[in-house]
Amino acid sequence: MPEAVKRYSTFADRVNPLVKIFVAVGLFLTVILIHDPNHLFHLAIIMFILLFILSGVKYIYIALLTGAILFFGFISSLYMIFYGEGTTTIFRLGIIHVTEESAVRGLHIMMRGITLSFFGALIVFTTRITDVFYSLMQQGRLKPKYAYSFMAAVRMVPIIAGEYMALRRARKVRRALIHRKYISGLRGFISTLVTLLSQSIRRAWRLGVAMESKGFDDGPRTYYHRTTYSIHDLHFVLLILLGVILSAFLGEWFSPFDTVDAR
Amino acid sequence: MAKRKGLTLTDVLITVVIALVFSFVYSIWGGVYTALEPLGLHLNQLLYGMWFIAAVVAYLVIRKPGVALIAEFAAASGETIVMLQFDVMLIVYGLIQGLACEIVFAIVKYKSTSLMVAVIAGISAALATFPLDWYYGYLGQLATWNLLLMFGFRVLSGALIAGWLAHLLYRALKETGVLKLVGNGHAAEEGL
Incomplete structure (x- = not known):
């Protein structure tokens, strides 16, 4: 994550990336198993608080991100609110049938999404992408050829973006000369993609041959950038675990929803 | 380049780069996908196949075990x-x-580049996440017609986008001659 958006750094920055990923998968499974909307409501709030405190990112970015997460979370739950089954009708218009049950269920799905998004944002703000791959190699025993090809490919992202912009500009300049069908619609989509893909494959091939001859192919190897497990990892796991348990108790203490089962 | 059976670093790198090009498409696609969501009629499911097109294209280009899985993970x-x-x-x-595509490709022993294989891989990937969606999105509690609509759109999209469109892209890529560089050089023997 670029340092420009950070205000301060916390212990979350020093947690091993592999641990973060495992916690993220664990949280995903936990969220699927939670059916009590009150529990999930508090878990979403706790995740937001963790993001707010631990990420150390400037407030404006957190505000923008939170807005986006809430908005997209709501939109992606509309299918259930509108068409879910239920008996207590709130609103009916044509094929849209909003019931109390479907509304709660829809909000539950939305809270699942935002809980995971808040946690995901925390990880993005506290992890360097290259560290993920170093950690995968050093702690996760991933073969170097996979990790280094990912890292090399990440470096190509700006080049791909630049190429796309160049292609757009080139087409703009020659607009009068090219038939429309090659620019818009499916034809245009394919011609753009084929251009980007073929250039990228060529570049990747050249780089791949160079890297293979320099011995990036197989181990054993030593590392300049070292990642290790530390006490911070334990703190992080315990913190998230505590959050999940605490939210269950909070859900009983303060219940914004009448039901305890969204199904 | 020496002919080797397993994945070389170059193979992996090319796979990942193909996937990253598609992740640009995904980023734009995500906007369209979300824009179609509010109706709740699952029109967005018609676009669903795009999420695993990278696996199919990468397989068609490289044709080695593991490529589809790596491509999907990278994308x-x-x-x-x-x-x-x-x-x-x-x-x-x-x-x-990625795993669903991989299984289909393993069945054809990583040899076939026919349209049919691409379409079947697309459909199986479309179906693969359905059980997970069922739990995550409480699909069992959805009105039946709405569920069927979602199911149908998704399978159709898997076949059309991840199957047919991916194959179209592959053929176009083949014409550029860039595939001579890739894999075990089998493309060169096909007279490119």
Whole structure:
């Protein structure tokens, strides 16, 4: 994550990336198993608080991100609110049938999404992408050829973006000369993609041959950038675990929803 | 380049780069996908096949075991890299869809590049995440007609986008001659 958006750094920055990923998968499974909307409501709030405190990112970015997460979370739950089954009708218009049950269920799905998004944002703000791959190699025993090809490919992202912009500009300049069908619609989509893909494959091939001859192919190897497990990892796991348990108790203490089962 | 059976670093690198190009498409696609969501009629499911097109294209280009899985993982994590948005769900889904494609390709022993194989891989990837969606999105509690609509759109999209469109892209790529560089050089023997 670029340092420009950070205000301060916390212990979350020093947690091993592999641990973060495992916690993220664990949280995903936990969220699927939670059916009590009150529990999930508090878990979403706790995740937001963790993001707010631990990420150390400037407030404006957190505000923008939170807005986006809430908005997209709501939109992606509309299918259930509108068409879910239920008996207590709130609103009916044509094929849209909003019931109390479907509304709660829809909000539950939305809270699942935002809980995971808040946690995901925390990880993005506290992890360097290259560290993920170093950690995968050093702690996760991933073969170097996979990790280094990912890292090399990440470096190509700006080049791909630049190429796309160049292609757009080139087409703009020659607009009068090219038939429309090659620019818009499916034809245009394919011609753009084929251009980007073929250039990228060529570049990747050249780089791949160079890297293979320099011995990036197989181990054993030593590392300049070292990642290790530390006490911070334990703190992080315990913190998230505590959050999940605490939210269950909070859900009983303060219940914004009448039901305890969204199904 | 020496002919080797397993995946070389170059193979992996090319796979990942293909996936990253698609993760740009995903980032744009995501906007369209979301824009179609509010109706709740699952029109967005018609676009669903795009999420695993990378696996099919990468397989058609390289044709080695593991490529589809790596491509899907890279494309899913590529969204994190391009959009700076980490979503565990995305990566779990990506891996499952990649695995589904991988199984189809293993059945044809990583040889066939026919349209049919691409379409079947697309459909199986479309179906692969359905059980997970069932639990996550409480699909069992959805009105039946709405559920069927979602199911139908998704399968159709898997076949059309991940199957047919991926194959179209592959043929276009083949014409550029760039595939001579890739894999075991089998493309060169096909007279390119």
